Amino acid sequence: MQDKKFDTQAVHFSTHRESEVASKVQPIYQTTAYSFKDLEDIEGYYSGNKPFLYSRLDNPNNDDLATGVARLEGAPSGAATSSGLSAILCAVLAAAQQGDHIVACDDLYGGTYHLFGSELKSFGIDVTFVSFADQKSIQEAIRPNTKILYSESITNPLLRVEDISGLVEMARKNNVISMIDNTFATPYLIRPYVQGVNVVIHSATKYIAGHSDVTAGIVAGDQDIVQRAKEKMANLGCNLGPFDAWLAGRGLKTLSVRMERQVKNAAALAQFMKSQQAIKKVYYPESASAKGNGAIVTVELDEKADIEAFFRHLSWVKLVATLAGVETSVSYPLGTSHRNMPDELIKQHGITKHVVRISVGIEEIEDIQDAFSAALNHSM
Numbered sequence: 001m002q003d004k005k006f007d008t009q010a011v012h013f014s015t016h017r018e019s020e021v022a023s024k025v026q027p028i029y030q031t032t033a034y035s036f037k038d039l040e041d042i043e044g045y046y047s048g049n050k051p052f053l054y055s056r057l058d059n060p061n062n063d064d065l066a067t068g069v070a071r072l073e074g075a076p077s078g079a080a081t082s083s084g085l086s087a088i089l090c091a092v093l094a095a096a097q098q099g100d101h102i103v104a105c106d107d108l109y110g111g112t113y114h115l116f117g118s119e120l121k122s123f124g125i126d127v128t129f130v131s132f133a134d135q136k137s138i139q140e141a142i143r144p145n146t147k148i149l150y151s152e153s154i155t156n157p158l159l160r161v162e163d164i165s166g167l168v169e170m171a172r173k174n175n176v177i178s179m180i181d182n183t184f185a186t187p188y189l190i191r192p193y194v195q196g197v198n199v200v201i202h203s204a205t206k207y208i209a210g211h212s213d214v215t216a217g218i219v220a221g222d223q224d225i226v227q228r229a230k231e232k233m234a235n236l237g238c239n240l241g242p243f244d245a246w247l248a249g250r251g252l253k254t255l256s257v258r259m260e261r262q263v264k265n266a267a268a269l270a271q272f273m274k275s276q277q278a279i280k281k282v283y284y285p286e287s288a289s290a291k292g293n294g295a296i297v298t299v300e301l302d303e304k305a306d307i308e309a310f311f312r313h314l315s316w317v318k319l320v321a322t323l324a325g326v327e328t329s330v331s332y333p334l335g336t337s338h339r340n341m342p343d344e345l346i347k348q349h350g351i352t353k354h355v356v357r358i359s360v361g362i363e364e365i366e367d368i369q370d371a372f373s374a375a376l377n378h379s380m
């Protein structure tokens, strides 16, 4: 390139060839497309001999992330998408189409509830929400056109642990696809695919990435459905950017060590909360998995507690509309994640104006307890 003119040299400044650079970690493939030697080489992509063509379809960073999570889930195939919600959409559209029906649990994350109850209508897909705590109501809701049974392994925000084997059995008996959002549990605690679920979904924005700096989603599961979900992702433009995939992949490496610490802290905090005068109820699962019960603790403050004062006095614990970072944080389901759920469901599930969801981080447990103790004292 040295013999070329100024502008050409500027554009073609890079001298390192990828094949010559043995970087220790996977580089970020911040590229929209891949180059080919000739037309025959391009044909190689379509015949399956070349992995990458265009980053909306696939990218090495996305591929690594998707495969990495799928392996941890014990699933043969994975796809990485732009968010947890787009992962849910692509997975659902891979298994259901116009005229089909889904049976979903009625204590879903609010965003999923909205996607199912409102947006899927424009795709001609109907959803019935029922309590999955009751197998009979699931069976009664299944119709001849039902294609999917959908639930969360640990529900948001009240932490009901799904009976996954029961769900798998019900799905198999009725010849429908089972899907589980495993965001709260992660494969560190629960592996729904290994238990027979067809498709596992993640908001990788949460524990998979773990540092609250990336929005991403994962669909992992049966090869054919994941392949169709990947096609939906590409055709609807729900792909993840390479840098975000790289960030999520970097987080994935420490999933176990983060979860181990966060789960231990959460168990201790749940116990501590039970002894607090300002706390009416503590939601924390009892037997979610052999490795513990998750890193989210949901509490209901006493009716007499001033919830505003509680949030205002949390010192370093931030009030946010997310969870699962290494920092302890709190969120307010009624005002954020479950804001658009119908009032009767909100009431039925007990998501009152005193319910607070705590995402427990990796800090020292004594500091976490002190922060909540101070805020609770200010609330009474």
Ligand SMILES: Cc1ncc(COP(=O)(O)O)c(C=O)c1O
Pocket (backbone or CB within 6 Å): 083, 084, 085, 086, 109, 111, 112, 152, 156, 181, 183, 184, 202, 203, 204, 205, 206, 215, 216, 217, 322, 337
């Ligand atoms: C259980 C669960 N599933 C899905 C989502 C949606 O994920 P995202 O925000 O990455 O689209 C969330 C978001 O909070 C969630 O809590």
